[in-house]
Amino acid sequence: MSRAFVKEDGPDNTPLPDLPISPHPNYVTPCGLQSLRDRMEERQAELARLKARADRLDTLPERAAERDIRYLSARIASAIPVDPAxxxxxxxxxxxxxxxxxxxxxxxxxxxxxxxxxxxxxxxxxxxxxxxxxxxxxxxxxxxxxxxxxxxxxxxxxxxxxx
Structure with missing residues (x-):
């Protein structure tokens, strides 16, 4: 298909709205913080895989991964680790x-x-x-x-x- 028929800007390529961030302090257990980091790595790997696809006409999965990465980045940055011990x-x-x-x-x-x-x-x-x-x-x-x-x-x- 010719690139002349592909819409490169518009609502199909705008970022998805951010996931809501809680107004409460972000207390996390050590296990919870590691889980956030693991989820971040998984979403980053998924985004890299999605961007490496030959057929990238549907960018919704990429935008969803980018939105999730923004959310996880904010949660990790605001984390207040508390060791239950x-x-x-x-x-x-x-x-x-x-x-x-x-x-x-x-x-x-x-x-x-x-x-x-x-x-x-x-x-x-x-x-x-x-x-x-x-x-x-x-x-x-x-x-x-x-x-x-x-x-x-x-x-x-x-x-x-x-x-």
Missing amino acids: TQPQDEVAFGARVRVVDEDDVETTYEITGEDEADAAQGRIAPHSPLARALTGASVGDVVEWNRPAGRVSLEVLAISYG
Whole structure:
């Protein structure tokens, strides 16, 4: 195909809008910071692979990779590493793994991690989440109130561990 029929500037070639950056402090565990760096390397390698393609008529994948790299760069630059081993061992703080029991005697374990590490399905919660805020500062035996959209729940702290 002749280059005369290829549109080189316009909405198909504009950068994708940046992903939103959280206004909260970017606390990360050492593992979380390494994960951000690994994701950055993966996206940079993917971008290089995409730019090396012979057929580059569809630039959307490249623009998506560039957007992701901008996001990851910002998150790495703003990272505030916190080593869970340096946290107070007798109370809940960033990096803690907390085992709790609710009013129905259901035990659950949560881990307070950085936003980019948070995954509700795995029990990892961001430090600014309502649950993490309720748990922060609690000790074993304390009962905390977690205000959820579905209603208030009382949780007793059974165990706290780090690392």
